[in-house]
Amino acid sequence: MWLCLPHYFSRKRLGNAALLQNFGVNLVELAPGSASALRHWHDKQDEFIYVLAGEITLVTDEGEKALTVGDCAGFPAGVVNGHCLINRSQEIVTYLEIGDRTSDDQVTYPDDDLIAEHSASGWIFKHKDGKLY
Template sequence: MIIDPHQVTVETGSSYPEIFESAVAGRIKQRLGNAAGLKNFGVNLTRLAPGSRSALRHWHSHQDEFIYVLQGAITLVTGEGEQVLRAGMAAGFPAGTEDGHHLINRSDTDVAYLEVGDRTAQDRVSYPDNDLVAVQTELGWKFSHRDGAPYL
């Protein structure tokens, strides 16, 4: 199926609890994989305005992630430190690797990248810098504190 990104819905914000929403202000996603009807993995065209983040720093228990930078320079932050990725560079994050990651646009221009992730069931996402855990359910992501108490 051919996808015209100009025809794919633009999404802002996230499904994070409200207290964490500001962390991803300035992030715009287009779910190209969903538009193509893909079932086993997702592909998002994501744009970050200057100062924006891709997500809270996180890692997945069961799902692999991959990013490919299309435009601009973006800072990859992991537990090991920071590295600038430029257009044409890529990074992968294997499932179960307990090294949280996220991207920050520290430049003065928009950044665009593709993010690819599988849709393995029963995934759990850990956020090492925040009191937050996400568990994948049939109804979507369910967020809680590390002690299991739900966010209200």
């Protein structure tokens, strides 16, 4: 799978600034050629995105879909369907990223030898065989 680590990636944590406890809201800017993350899915946390400016490609198990201004997508917890966003346009894309803060979440990266587990001290990254990175 084609993936480029973000070379311009801005994430403003609006939920933290508003002192929200139960869910987070991020204002994200993604440069051309950049990806939001490795393709992943959450065991316990829901995610939602809403496109504010530009065109971005949503990549899931079903394939790819272009999202433009006003489009949104939701990723329910526990649904085994990895997703990520890739900016294949020539312009910066801006979107809202909203997710809950359910504890003890696990994130699976289906295309990579990676699992992330949320703990009281933060995220712990492991290989799929359980060995720490």
